[in-house]
Amino acid sequence: MEPEHLMGRDAEVTELARLWGPRSCPGQVVLLLGEPGIGKTALLEAARRFAEEAGHEVLRTVGVQAEAQLPFAGLHQLLRGLLWDIAALSDPESQALRSALGEGLTECPPEAALINRGAAQLLRRAVQRGPVTVLVDDLQWLDPHSGQVVGFLARRASDMGFQLVATQRAGAPAVDTGSLARTLTLGPLSEPAAEQMLARYAGGLGCDHRRRLLAEAQGNPLALRELAAGGWERMGAGPLSARLERTFGGRGAGLPAAAQDLLLVAAADGSTDLAEIGAAAALLLGASLSARDVQAAVHAQLVRVRDGELLFRHPLVRSGVLQAESLSRRQRAHAALAQVVQEPFRRAWHHACSVVGPDDEAGELLAEAAERVWERGAALSAVEALERSAGLTSGHALRAKRLLRAAEFAVDFGRGDLVERLVTAAMRQSIDPLDHAKGQWLREIFRDGVPGDVARVSELCVTADDAAGAGDPELALNLLLGAALRCWWAETGPQARAAVVSAAEVLAEACDETRSDPRWLAVLAVAEPLLRGEVVCAALDRLEPADLRDPAALRLLGMAAHAVGHEVRAADLLDRAETLLRQQGRIGLLTHVLSMQVVVRGVLGHWDAAEASATEGLRLAEETGQPLWTAGTTVCHAQVRGLRGDAAAAFATAAQAEVPARVGRLNCLLSCVGLAKGLAWSVEGDDEAAYREFRDLFDPASAGYHARQGLDAVALFAEAAVRTGKVAEGRSVLTDLERLARITPSPLLSVQLPYARAVLAHDADAGPLYVSALSTDLSRWPWVAARLALAHGAWLRRTGRPEEATTVLRDARVLLHDLGAVTWVARADAELAQLA
Template sequence: MDGGQWTHLTAPVPASGTGLVGRDAELREIARLLARARDGGGALVLAGEPGIGKSDLLLAAREQAGQAGFRVLSSVGSQVEAELPYVGLRRLLADVLDGVDLLPDTQRRALLTALGVLDGPAAQPFLVALAALNLLAETATRTPVLVCVDDLQWLDRPSADVVGFVARRLGYDPVVLLATSRTQAGERPVPADLPRLDLGALAEQDARRVVEAVRGDLDASVRDEIVTVSQGNPLALVELSAHWRTGPPGPATGLPLTERLEDAFVGRLRDLPAGVQDAVLVAAAESTDDLAEVLAATALLHGAPVTADDLEAAVVTGLLRFDGLRVSFRHPLVRSGVLQGTGAARLRAAHAAVAELLTADPYRRSWHQALSVDAPDEQIAMRLESHHVMALQRGSVVTAIQMLERAAQLSVTPDLAGRRLLLAAELGFGLGRADLVRRLLATVARTDISELDRVRMTWLEEIFEDGEPGNAAHVLSLCAGAARAAEAGDLSLALNLLVGAALRCWWAESGATARSRVVTITRSLRGAESDPRYVAALAVADPVREGAAVHRMLYAAWESADHDVDADHLRLLGMAAHAMGEQSLAVDFLDRAEARLRAQGRLGLLPQVLSLQVVARIDLGDWRRAVQAAEEGVRLATDTGQPIWTAGTLAGSSRLAALQGDIRSARKQAAEAEAACLPKGISCFLTVVGMTRGSALITEGRFTEAYDVLATVFDPAQPCYHQRESYGGLGLLAEAASLGGRRAEARALFAELTQGYGDTPAGLLRVQLHYADAVLAEDEDAGALFDRALAQDLTRWPWPRARLELAHGSWLRRRRRVAESRVPLRSALATFEAIGAVWWAEQTREALRASGERAVSARSKGAVADLTPQELQIARLAAEGLSNRHIGEQLYLSPRTVGSHLYRIFPKLGVTARGQLAAALRGL
């Protein structure tokens, strides 16, 4: 781009050049954002109450960007269109869809299917979002792009999710995204992680300037009254001034300002001819802004034709705008005022007129028909229920739920209404919307439904219960529901209930009775043994006692798994392997699940997979990959609204930071995870927090304190106790005891602990106990125990192996076998340096120096160590030969963003070409 196109944006834009009053600071912020676009884009949400001037600022930004050579793309949210999936995105991208052929085929098809251009099954929402991001990035290679989204709170949910996804990933592409949103209670909030500028009321001096500019002929006392009534709201100042008669228009002074304005708009509507009033009503009730459609429906409602020329009267009064093709409202408050000020019967008639017109669009027609009646109508209800599937295929779960709710209201029998509401509640559960599910179930509770539907209702009620995660009563209730579902022949529902019950046993201790009941009911399900949910329910509910059986099932599943295994099935098997402590197998399942989820754009499950990978890779010693998984996992859990996985991934990340010597970050992340988990009693993550704090104390040389902290992880009376999750802390506890002079105490504790472990074959437990036996033994007895521990196959366990080698080398040196000690110590040092175990590497170097080893120096901390987790992930994929586009598909980034990362990666690694990356990363 020619640098001259950006020059005038480096200075603040004066308010006088825009017609806006009192918004100099906001205009300067927008100008700065546009001026920075050459070096990388960004996003900003302009938030505030109705009429505060958000849309005017957006218009000013469009003008600035147009002068600077930007390509400007726009969309606006609509209350009426909110139920139409991707309508906002279709409007936003309409002018750049000619570039869709530049996208990878999977993204191209996903986007075009979502926008209704191609037929096909529903595309994964995040694949659609990635396609939109890359389409914007491709467009920005030719000219910078400004994306304007007005009234974000009313944008259809799938389109709004795409906007949030894109906004979080702008940084290297010259794309700026500006959105406006209301902030009133009850409206969908602006995502908390997006930059936001809150607009306040105008200062009194600025408010007076607005009134004088609009109606300088008014008496000073009248201007004072308008300023007082308007409360600094620019729209109120303009509208009340322009239409002042004998007193302030609108109802009594006690009403909120928004209702005053709505009433003022409706008051103007009543002065228009009847046909124009009907046209405005149809435009408010319609689900499109197509002028021809609005006029055709108005003719049906009014009983006579109404022309575009007739609508000029509504334009003159400040109610409507239209350009010959599209009709829109002067302000969203006009639409809401019209809808609220119209009688119910007349509004139903307007919807009936629209429905009569839409013979070629059964999807929209059924919705308007449903709004045109006020009594049960099973035919319309059936059409709505069938069309909810189309809404799901178009990617709008929220719209599908709305259709099912309205179908329930129109149902002729209670059982039909209850079934439809339960189906809506299940969709709400899939969205993670506890509030929505509870509201729907409260309605279902008042209807007469079947026994099986009662079971489904119990599941949905219990799965969002706010009680303690390990509450035995909740677990037993879910088990009882599973038994009833199995008796009714619904094996899938039974398994879903049992996985839910098992997870309650995992999150926190629920007691032997509850765990046993989950296992008993699961084992009673004949023919389900090969279902991953069956394996997961056993493993997660009781990993110690069911370990041997689950071990056989998991390895059988791995041997028989083919390329067609569903990604969610692989996730469940990976979860089961992690639950029983078979970490290498867990990583194998989870890696395959991750690859398929990425390929399919299923980001909803990806944070769960990444969180489990963090823990498993820490235990094994693949710490660099664990760092990558943690960084991306937190980001995607935030993207997809899964706070429990955000907390779990933060806990794992804190443990890793402590082991790598970043104590400040470790304690900060641990505190954040604890704050999220402690009130809910989620002990599995609190255990990880306890291991973080113990590891941090070890690296600070405070071994006695470390032992005391780590011991709490193994105390059933403590909130951080979790028998299985504590496996990973056994070696740390033994190490703290050995270094802190508390071996005898630790041996007694380990003797007690091992009695509760039974004969489970868990690899993690076996590796940790062998290490503990060796380091806690008296020196004269330790030799055979080290031999036994090192005889294990530790190929997949570099972290435990290196610690064993360090302990063994130190023991050999104490036994005056100095020359022999150097071999395991050298091996340990290489591993510690490779994975980033800073404290352990330094201990090993000291041991080698004490053995007489010369020229032992720390490995360079530059190069790979300087890469961020995301940079290392990109470098690995590039080293494997993937193009920027393919890397972007894997990591949900634009190719340009990948290229910018590589531009920074090359000098850090000291390379100048992609072909050199593999050598620079070798051994990691």
């Protein structure tokens, strides 16, 4: 690094030096922001020297605009010095990272969160061996998948203890590096520093000439050097970056033909491999290249050669060379590279860039390459390749299919906006009914929970019927599941729910295999959890979770079990799904499973496990970009906190979920919020407020009414009714629940109703009801069993049977203490105190 590159940057150099000084704090992230040529890379080089002098291992990667389509190119460059340690990582993170870097494929495409974690594990192991610094040049030009990983690492730099410095062009889309990242914005050099630099490069200039160059350069160090070298004559008008590009392009145009071809191929290639560039340039030239041809480009100060790599002096050189060439010359360069490059995706991309207009061969190659990179977990690269492939495809039907396939990949990346754009483009083609149905399904994936949209539910049912008629029952099931989820998250009314179930039953009549598909059972359960509870429970009872090997199917079955209130079976199915999803590294689906486990484990009484599921589920929902599941997990966590006696945490956590629930009018989540707040009020000792929250859960006029979700609160509502003296109102609700119990065999209702009957009965009539409740098998329901013991003990005390009451209450207290039910332990103590 030459010192003149840093003239006028004393403050920035000092700031960077502190990162590796004696009082430095590990885990800092600094972003160098500025226009092209302003000196970002020179400062990054200074950072490298500081880090190496401090004994840090330096990991470095550079974003290259031509590599933006090449998946994980930047990540491979960053981690290549650590890949020898990849075998020491835990599975499936090791497998996911290997797959992303093209060193082997996993059973299914690795998810972004798993690749992120694999990279973090590898870097963490490096930090454990010694201090590490990560340097990223031109962050804005990293391929999107590498940029995502770098952002993930940057947001955890403080926890992992490494330093990170990155450069980014001003105005470029930002990578999320976290709230703790510091930005150093590089402005123009001061006038004295600019004059000092100009004197070093062009000390013999006259005053007028010097003033003109200083005005032209606008304090940009790269511009000062080029102007001093005589480039001002070629700059012309326009923005400074464009003028510099013309300068570099003009300099390249003055070289011999062989050197020009070398520069053009290097600019079109995403690689810096001199052998690859030379071979393609020889094809373009039609003759072999010599070392003199390479040296001509080096002497023109456009490139440099290092360790078998051909490197542009500055990114503007690359873009300047490309802009100076004609379209036909650029296409010929890509065609030459397509013959030389070995990596299938790059070869297909260069082939596509070598043609204009429809070219079915190029489109087919790119479509095949897209499938391969998708298998590596590079969904967005696959989307870009398929969209380009569709543009090269002459047939309307095949073009639509490729756009829809691209939309499927965009779903994997969590990009609802991209899915909408691609589906819309596909729908403009001549499209068959089956592809039209697929487009509707893809759109629906990002539209769960639209409130009260009866028309959309009906439309999905019709489209599902079209898909079934076209011979694709699986697509029909996907569409019906989307419709059913709308009925679950938000109130769509009985007619919409009935339409979904009717369509599912018609589908099953037409195709016998449909009934054995987990999606079919999930559709019935989610759309009509009460009216179809008997069918769903019977089907679930015939299953043995240990015999099932498909975690996606287990997740759907667990969802169905939870929907109808078969919580014990849901726990078994979801536990099995969790185990298999962890083994396969499927983080996106694991997020759903963990969220459902929070509420299932909370209802059953396994609160330590529920807390663990909530903590991990929230982290994964945020990492994988699933806001609906973030809100769902948050509110379930609020319920667990209320159960454990932490009212403040329950209120605060419920409030976090209440905002998106009210904005989206998602009465399912609002019902969960009401339960959490009712628990929090119980902990605070405000029985009236608790009763109001619980009562609203059974009121169809309430915003938080959800016929199934309210069943979680049956026993809690009965308790609150007794504690507030509203027994008559409690019995009225109980009458409605008794009618419901004749419709559905929901175990959730079956274990709580006997409790509610006994608690709400007159003391003189309650004896047989307690006997009946105590005869219920509650071996898998410790939370219900503990409260039943407490209520029974209290009734024994009130009816003058102190010895029996003491024994029962002591046993109840032990059960409640083991659960961590602080509020109910206090109630047991209060009952025992009256017997003392």
